[in-house]
Amino acid sequence: MSRPSLFAGGHKAASTPDDTGTRSRVGLNLFWRTFFLLALLLLGSILAWLQTLRALEFDPRTLQTAQQIASLVNLSRAALQHSDAIARVSLIKTMADQEGVRIQPREPGDTFEVLPPTELNLRLEELLTSRLGPDTILARKVNGEEGLWVSFTIDEDPNWLLLDQSRYVTASGRTWLIWLSTAGLLSLAGAAVIARLINRPLKQLSYAANRVRDGDFAASQLDEEAVTSEIREVNIGFNRMAQKLAKLEQERAVMLAGISHDLRTPLARLRLETEMSVQDDVARGHMVADIVQLDATIDKFLDYARPDHVTLTVVNLHAVVASCVYAVQNHRELQITMSIPDDIYVMADEVELARVISNLLENARRYGKTVDTDTAYVDITIKTRENWVLMRLRDHGPGVPPEQLPQLIQPFFRGDSARTAAAGAGLGLSIVDKTVQRMGGIFSITNANAGGLASNIQLKRVTEVPDGQDPKHRLQRPQVKRQLPPEATT
Secondary structure (H helix, E strand, O other), rough: OOOOOOOOOOOOOOOOHHHHHOOOOOOOOOOHHHHHHHHHHHHHHHHHHHHHHHHHHHHHHHHHHHHHHHHHHHHHHHHHOOHHHHHHHHHHHOOOOOHHOOOEEEOOOOOOEEOOOOOHHHHHEEEEEEEEOOOOOOEEOOOOEEEEEEEEEEOOOEEEEEEEEHHHHOOOOOHHHHHHHHHHHHHHHHHHHHHHHHHHHHHHHHHHHHHHHHHHHHHOOOOOOOOHHHHHHHHHHHHHHHHHHHHHHHHHHHHHHHHHHHHHHHHHHHHHHHHHHEEEEEHHHHHHHHHHHHHHHHHHHHHHOOOOOOOOOOHEEEEEHHHHHHHHOOOOOEEEEEEOOEEEEEEEEHHHHHHHHHHHHHHHHHHHHOOOOOOEEEEEEEEEOOOEEEEEEEEEEOOOHHHHHHHHOOOOOOOOHHHOOOOOOOHHHHHHHHHHHHOOOOOEEOOOOOEEEEEEEEEEEOOOOOOOOOOOOOOOOOOOOOOOOOOOOO
C-alpha cells in the first residue's frame, strides 16, 4: 500500500530508500518513456520520408512542367505562323474549347502579376527563359484574370498564352500537412499500443512485488500462461519465489508461536516455585523480576511476528488514547497531558492502535524521564490536514543523537547511554512502525525543537461518520480508579 508523506516538521527516522542519504530522482513512468521514444523515432522517420519525397518530386516535376509549357508554346507558335488568317481564328477557338489553352494579343496597357517567388516558380521561370527567350514573362494574373500566363511572340507580335494553372502546381502545404498529421496520428497510436504491450507485464510485476513487500502473498500471483516466453519465465520464477516466502513466513510464525507455548509453561512453574521456595525476599524479588522480563520479551517477539493483515474500522481517536492513558494515569513515573478533541475519527484497528500508544507510553516511561528527575512528562497532541491526522507523543527527556534516529525503528536496536536502562529486546519501536504501516499510516521519530523525543503517527482521517453508526469501543475503561500501593519508605 502507498504511504503518504508526513506533514510534520523535524527529522524523519529513515524507513524508506529515499532517506539513505542519496538524492532522490524524479521518476518517469516506463509507459510514457517508451511512448515518447517511439513517437520521436516514428515522427523523425515520417519527416525524413516527407523531405525525401519532396526532394525527389521537385526537380522532375519542375522540369516536366517547363517542358510541357515550352512545347505547348512552341507548337502553338508554329501552328499559328503557318496558318492563314481564317485557319488561325479556327485554330485558336479549337485550342480554347478542347485543350483549355487561350491565346490573345498582349497589349501595352495590360497589367499583370508575376508568380510568387517560390522555389518551384523560380526554377520554372529559369527553365522557360532558357528555352523561350529572355523576354519570357510568367504571370499568375493578367488584367485581373487568374491563370498561368506565358508571354511569347509570333512574327514580332507579343501574345499571351493562358493555361489552366491547376495542371502545373505541386501538392499544396495543406495537402502535405494533412498527410503528415494522418501519418503522425497513426504512428502515435501504434507507439501507444507498443508501449502498453511492453509496459503491462512490468506493471503487473511491480504490483505483485509491492504486494509481496506488504506481506500479501495471495494477491501477488502472476500469469504463468503469458504468450511471450521471457515474460512467462519471469512470472513463473516470481510466483515460485512468492510461494517460498509465504511458506517461510508461515513457518516463522508457527515457530515463534511454538516457542512461546513451550517457554511460558516452564516460566510459570519457575515463578511459582521461586515464590514458594526461595526464602530470601531480595533474591526472590530479583528472580521473579527476571522471569517477568523473560515473559515480556516473549510477548515482544510474538508482536513482531504478528501477521501483516488487519481489518480497519472507524475508530474514535480520543477514546482509544484515553483508554491507554487511563491505564497509567496514576503511575508515579509517568505524567501525561492529552489534548485530543472528542470528534476525531480515523481508520485503524482499535486494539492494534491501543497497543501502539501503550508501547510508546512505556518507551517514554523508560527512556524519556526529565533530566535530574524520576518522572517522564508526555504531551499527546494532534494536527489535522485534509484527510489525515497526525498524532504526536512527545516526552521531555534527553532525546536521541540525530545519527541514531534512523536506527531506532530497526529490530533489536537499542540506544546508547543517551537513553539508558535499555532492558528490552529492542523490538518496541519496530513493532510500532510495523503496526502503523499495517493500518495504512506512517510512523516517524524526531527530536523535538524544545528537547525530548517526539513520536509521530499519521493515520487516515474519517471526516464524516453516518448517523447511528458511531463506532463501538472494544476497549473499556472501568469506572473505579485503581489505587496504587503506598510508596516504600526507607
